[in-house]
Amino acid sequence: MTTMTMTGAAVALQGISRVYGRGPAAVRAVDDVTLQFPRGGWTAVMGPSGSGKSTLLHCAAGLERVDSGRVLIGDTDITAAGDSQLTSLRRTRIGFVFQSFNLIGSLTAEQNVALPLRLAGRRPSRAEVRATLDTVGLADRARHKPRELSGGQQQRVAIARAMVTRPEVLFADEPTGALDSRAARTVLDLLRAMADAGQSIVMVTHDPGAAARADSVVFLGDGRVVDQLTGASTRAVADRLATWER
């Protein structure tokens, strides 16, 4: 693993753009964005639907290539990384959580959590996997398949799966988007605890309440960064969002 300077950001985007389509039908989903997501901090990304939040997240995580600019995870430049480099990046340094959970239906909760380790060629002990499930409060559901779990429980399994490799950065795209307020609060509490323990988190959300739990909020509009807030309350976030969504 690459050594990191303590002052460096967890993820740095330098003037990145991503254009879909060509000619007059082209959509500039991300338009010349420069941003730093601090190490050990929790950053929320907000903005109207179609403003490029998911695209930004995908580019930052190396799931989508950028048309221009540079993407750095830690001090590793992944802009032109090949497939095998990106694969090892996903195995060891970044984790994902998505709105639709994306668990593998044929595997139990415990097998889903163990999967990234096994793909990396490790034989995780049951205790190690159970411990991770325990941190998300689901040790007793280890043997259940995704369809036997509630949405909130599935999302917690997905978080456990993302965390089991102890990634440098956790990317989350509307992790509470499909959950009711109680389940959402459990998930946000979990993320807060992780951030407090030093985990870097980048989270896209529509919910001002969720964004207010983060350390800072970035607002996107038409693929550009239009505003940033630090340590804001739900109310402040909602007000700012309303300004930009008008």
Next chain:
Amino acid sequence: MMGMSRAGLAERWTLFAGALLSVTLGVALVQSSLLLLITAALLDPPAGASAAERMEFADGTAAAVSMLGVVLGGAVFLAGFIISSTFAFTVDQRRRDLALLRLVGGSRGQLRRLLLGEAVTLGALGAMLGVPAGLAVMRLQGWLMREFGFVPQSFAGEWRQWILGVSFGTGILLAVAGVLVAARRASRVRPLEALRETGPAARVMTWSRALIGLIFLGGALALMIVAPFGGPAGGMAMAMNVPIPAAVAVVAFAPLLVPLIARLVPFRAPGGLARANLSDARRRSASVAAPLIVLVALVVGNVGAGASFTTSGIHQLATQTHADLVVESTGPPGPTNPPSPSTGTPSADTPGAASFSDIPGVASVSVETRVPAEVTTGSGEDRETETISLLVIDPVAYAKTHDDSASLAGLNGREVAAGPGGDVPGAGGTVRLTVPDRDLGDLPVVAGVPATMTGGANLLVPPGLLSAAELKDAPTQSFVTLTKDADAAATRASLARFGTVTTLDDRLRADAEAANSTNEKIMLIVLGLGGLYALIGVINSIVIGAATRRREFAEARVTGMTRGQVVRSALLEAYAITVSALILGGVASAATFIAVLSTTKSVTGTGTLDLPWTQIGAVTAIALVVTTATTLITSLSATRPQPVTQLRAA
């Protein structure tokens, strides 16, 4: 990784059951055909058979071996085609799962290994089931061969130890080959595809697919172009081989063609879902259509070609033969069949014809006696002996009775001529000839008649070459032409003394019926089980396609469609795909028919096409019934649970 694979096996069991079934049946079919072929090729004539019987036996065996060769070729093609397309389809259907694996850190190599591991497991498992299944198939095929008289009653396929290696090799190899291309494509799936709810807008026509299509199209066109120049035997063989490359070419372009044609099929569907699915799920449509296209092309193309060639041959025979009555006898007809005074030195007279001349009303007679013989070509290592059929004729009478045989008139002494059956050197060559119990040495071929559609004797020899004793048990046909003023009934009555008398027309009609029935029996053996296998391939694709549609159905229902509407929409979609596949299979058959027309025209002067309407109707009906029934069952079972429970599973 294997644990993942095992869990995958358990979850998507219909997918894997379908793949397994395709391997099992493919291995069974190949194994059975191969064992039967080997058994037939090594078949010994019964103990105590005479030299003539041995030659007849060798001739019959050669025919059975070549038929089984075609059966084996068809089995290998179908197994390769159905297994590889089924496996490729199962991989395509799991793109999203595979993308998810990539998302959580799976490498391309791991995905490839996972899929190849699955293929090896399923291939081996399929072979394990296919070996005993193959023994059952062999019993059935052997029974058909005996029942239809293509092999002696004692014939039974024999087990061989090494077939285990062949069967397991076939199963694993074909499964791996099928997955290889699909696995390469699947391993390039982007992790992001896991996040899209709907299937990826995957490219349906890849360059490699188009290339394969063009190569096979070229092959089909080459066969079509060359067939009319191949003579009757070669032309027939080439025309009968058009359906396979033509079907493969059509299948390769199916992802483009099926939705295009399906769009033209008229129907009214609830919510336009069926129509949207047709253009959206192109690969699924094409995968269901593929085995159906092959089935139609094989059955309609081959049965049509076989029937057309038979009809054309009978027609040619009727126009080229000039006689009124046919007398069939054992040995040349004569008052007493007197033994020749000296067996070794053949006499120059024609024993048969002489005996007819006394009968009033007979203008001329061509006596033709069929004797088995062997022709040897090459020497030393390359020495090859082939069983042929030889016809002892009276050259002048023969030339009067059969068109195009004027060149035979001078045939004399040890001279021989190439017969309508072809397969021997033409005029100017020599043949080394052996008749039962006697080596006749090298004989000059001095003349020949053109090969005909129905074939017949390979060699025509003058009467003196064989002794009366050598001919006395040989089947003989005497073509009798009556004088203008003959009392037909009286002449016929007199002729009855020499053998069974029929009119030429009745004789030809009986020949036509026999030829058609033989043709149908051959088609049943060659295509019966293969067709069934292709049909199972169709069912397989529908079941596999439905396995991944539960979610799609559930979404349609929560959007407001009733269960009945969802099922009806699936049925209409299946109907449109079936009709398109039937049309495309018809296109591949039409390519065959073009080759049939040009070949029959070049051989007989008249292009002949005898379309097998019964089989066309049967294939159409079976295809519609099977796809409808399978779709009905799968979509009903996929919509049984409440839609909500299906949407909630990841």
